Amino acid sequence: MKPVLDVTAVSMNFGGLRALNEVQLEVQSGEIVALIGPNGAGKTTFFNCITSIYEPTEGEVWFTPRDGARTKVNGLKPNLVTELGMARTFQNIRLFKNMSVLENVMIARHCRTKTGIWGALLRSPGVLREEKEIVDRSYELLKYMGLHKFYKELACNLPYGAQRRLEIARALATDPTLLLLDEPAAGMNPQETETLKHLVFKIRDEMDMAILLIEHDMSMVMSLSERIYVMEYGCLIASGTPSEISSDPRVIKAYLGEEAHA
Ligand SMILES: Nc1ncnc2c1ncn2[C@@H]1O[C@H](COP(=O)(O)OP(=O)(O)O)[C@@H](O)[C@H]1O
Numbered sequence: 001m002k003p004v005l006d007v008t009a010v011s012m013n014f015g016g017l018r019a020l021n022e023v024q025l026e027v028q029s030g031e032i033v034a035l036i037g038p039n040g041a042g043k044t045t046f047f048n049c050i051t052s053i054y055e056p057t058e059g060e061v062w063f064t065p066r067d068g069a070r071t072k073v074n075g076l077k078p079n080l081v082t083e084l085g086m087a088r089t090f091q092n093i094r095l096f097k098n099m100s101v102l103e104n105v106m107i108a109r110h111c112r113t114k115t116g117i118w119g120a121l122l123r124s125p126g127v128l129r130e131e132k133e134i135v136d137r138s139y140e141l142l143k144y145m146g147l148h149k150f151y152k153e154l155a156c157n158l159p160y161g162a163q164r165r166l167e168i169a170r171a172l173a174t175d176p177t178l179l180l181l182d183e184p185a186a187g188m189n190p191q192e193t194e195t196l197k198h199l200v201f202k203i204r205d206e207m208d209m210a211i212l213l214i215e216h217d218m219s220m221v222m223s224l225s226e227r228i229y230v231m232e233y234g235c236l237i238a239s240g241t242p243s244e245i246s247s248d249p250r251v252i253k254a255y256l257g258e259e260a261h262a
């Protein structure tokens, strides 16, 4: 099976700080993989490197879309990476707070449309059809994420957990092959986290998607992931199945703490 994401020895320096040190990671199609590690380990920086927000100091990021050729991501503009089929959510929620919930998803969907500026101004039949497709698909995704009853609300009026789910709906609107989630359960209560967990499974199973998530909620990580990578000070210190990771002495020492061992 060919990997969707295939990262070879990526390093990232910020001046004198080596935030990532030869990080090697793979995600296979249809896999749910977690990246864990203490705060400051370099997890978000890694997401920024694979989505080409940062250009890695060293190493290569390769991505294979569902129906496409293996492509080197380094140096591409981030919007091109989205068009190729990588979508992400952010650790700090980034929504258009004063737009409606539906509009937030519609805007994300625009990367999959063909309408140019003239078509949009002239409102040709093709454009109107495309607009309808955008509205329908956006509403469908809201329904999928359990948000359709809020579709007219301003994004800023949604409860916190719903805002996080809206971010995921926005990412899904770009039709990704690989979905990257940066701490999706952060700030959620246990019930919201449980709902989220089932949604992530559903997305993977029904939308034929690979998922790479950064998460601190260990019960979520352990029950969702097929494989886990553990990062500390910019280096990968372990990778394996949840049971391998939870019994790895280095991981317990670095991250899980003695209580997890007990
Ligand atoms: N743009 C940047 N400029 C300088 N240092 C950065 C930048 N982004 C992240 N860092 C540093 O890189 C390290 C890793 O940060 P980050 O990737 O946010 O960690 P994590 O997501 O694992 O908590 C931290 O020491 C952070 O301060």
Ligand SMILES: [Mg+2]
Binding pocket: 043, 044, 045, 091
């Ligand atoms: Mg982070």
